[in-house]
Amino acid sequence: MVIFNLKHPKGSPEAERFLSDGKRILTSIPTVRNFGVFDQTSAKNDYDYGFSMDFASQADYDAYNAHPAHVGFVEERWKTEVERFLEIDFEEKE
Template identity: 45%
Template structure:
């Protein structure tokens, strides 16, 4: 079964930064992360801070896509790839990515 079209995709990543909370470096990273909303296909981008002490992650980013093709287009976009290479890989110490579609029924 092909997943190239179909239900909406919710892309969520929880992560921890190498930067201290409240630092200029943290703010710079989060501002740069928010600019991913400018990429075609990204809907409802939200950057958030974790409030539960139950895990090691300190932040989250979530966004939605019309379907899997829109998500794949975003994933391959040079702006997304550049952010991952230039910022994410160097500044994120741990993360968990979850990409989901709603169950029918």
């Protein structure tokens, strides 16, 4: 999971394009499962959006991180359009 704020105004066409492009690009990576795009609704934090996804294994997560689509999205879009973020990586307890 990652929660984030964009440099674009919340709900703007630019923000909506970033979210839809993120979904399109990141779901093209074969190891990504259950991708979700979220609007923040809690008054307890001040982030605006979230992306969530699952991976079957650590190897799948590592493949995602190294995948050219992910690297390109981070370099071309994330670093230029995201104002701040908090990445949250969970592993399910057995």
